[in-house]
Amino acid sequence: MRIDVLTTLPEMFRGPLDESILLRARQSGQVEIRLVNLRDYTHDRHKKTDDEQFGGGDGMVMKAEPILEALDALSADSPGPCEILFTSPQGERFDHAMAMQLSRVGHLVIVCGHYKGIDERAIQLSGGREVSIGDYILTGGELPAMVVIDAVVRLLPGVVGSYASVEEDSFYQGLLDCPRYTRPQEVRGVNVPEVLLSGHHAEIEKWRRQQAEERTRLRRPDLWEAFLRRRHAEREP
Numbered sequence: 001m002r003i004d005v006l007t008t009l010p011e012m013f014r015g016p017l018d019e020s021i022l023l024r025a026r027q028s029g030q031v032e033i034r035l036v037n038l039r040d041y042t043h044d045r046h047k048k049t050d051d052e053q054f055g056g057g058d059g060m061v062m063k064a065e066p067i068l069e070a071l072d073a074l075s076a077d078s079p080g081p082c083e084i085l086f087t088s089p090q091g092e093r094f095d096h097a098m099a100m101q102l103s104r105v106g107h108l109v110i111v112c113g114h115y116k117g118i119d120e121r122a123i124q125l126s127g128g129r130e131v132s133i134g135d136y137i138l139t140g141g142e143l144p145a146m147v148v149i150d151a152v153v154r155l156l157p158g159v160v161g162s163y164a165s166v167e168e169d170s171f172y173q174g175l176l177d178c179p180r181y182t183r184p185q186e187v188r189g190v191n192v193p194e195v196l197l198s199g200h201h202a203e204i205e206k207w208r209r210q211q212a213e214e215r216t217r218l219r220r221p222d223l224w225e226a227f228l229r230r231r232h233a234e235r236e237p
């Protein structure tokens with residue numbers, strides 16, 4: 001998979017892309033991530049990527065042309081069809097289903113906004129999709145881009161050692177994960193549930209499943225309802 005990130009702050013990505021699973025995925029060639037500096041697509045002396053708003057008001061707006069020029073250059077050099085994402089609090093909410101869908105895209109381009117946002121024409125003319133990571137406002141699109149990259153890359157086959165472990169995590173099967181424990185057996189008087197020490201794999205699986213269902217029902221009634229609806233539909237003849 002290839003991911004291009006259009007940003008005015010490429011240095012922000014250095015830490016997250018250079019550690020742990022993302023670093024290994026890049027080193028093994030499972031993902032190629034390129035940081036494209038939008039200033040390289042400006043034509044003025046000051047390399048301006050933003051300007052004042054038409055209509056007046058506080059805050060600058062990111063200019064359309066550097067973004068469109070960068071997108072043109074990337075699509076000319078694309079290994080195949082690409083999907084363009086604009087980070088925006090007004091976009092579709094990013095979730096597990098979207099991460100799964102994006103993990104099947106060969107070439108992803110993520111545009112990071114700043115200030116008051118991006119000139120609407122960049123979104124309109126590129127045919128990109130606006131994506132939000134939640135109902136709150138961040139200062140820029142770099143952190144949302146990193147969230148999307150991390151969630152998508154870990155779903156690529158082979159990136160996390162065991163895919164079975166990915167499938168057990170919250171949301172994959174429409175449920176939250178069960179509680180997890182490690183050594184020591186007792187911490188400040190609290191013991192690990194007995195069944196986990198039994199060595200009885202079928203009983204352990206049953207307990208984990210019950211815990212996952214109970215947690216989902218209590219903590220996320222929305223997910224639980226959707227899970228029950230899906231299970232019911234699957235059981236219908």
Ligand SMILES: C[S@@+](CC[C@H](N)C(=O)[O-])C[C@H]1O[C@@H](n2cnc3c(N)ncnc32)[C@H](O)[C@@H]1O
Nearest residue numbers: 087088113114116117132133137138140141144
């Ligand atoms: C200060 S925000 C602009 C907010 C915009 N005026 C609005 O109210 O919708 C600057 C940039 O940060 C990014 N951003 C902020 N919050 C975000 C979120 N929740 N999800 C995705 N991107 C976000 C976007 O790229 C956005 O253009």
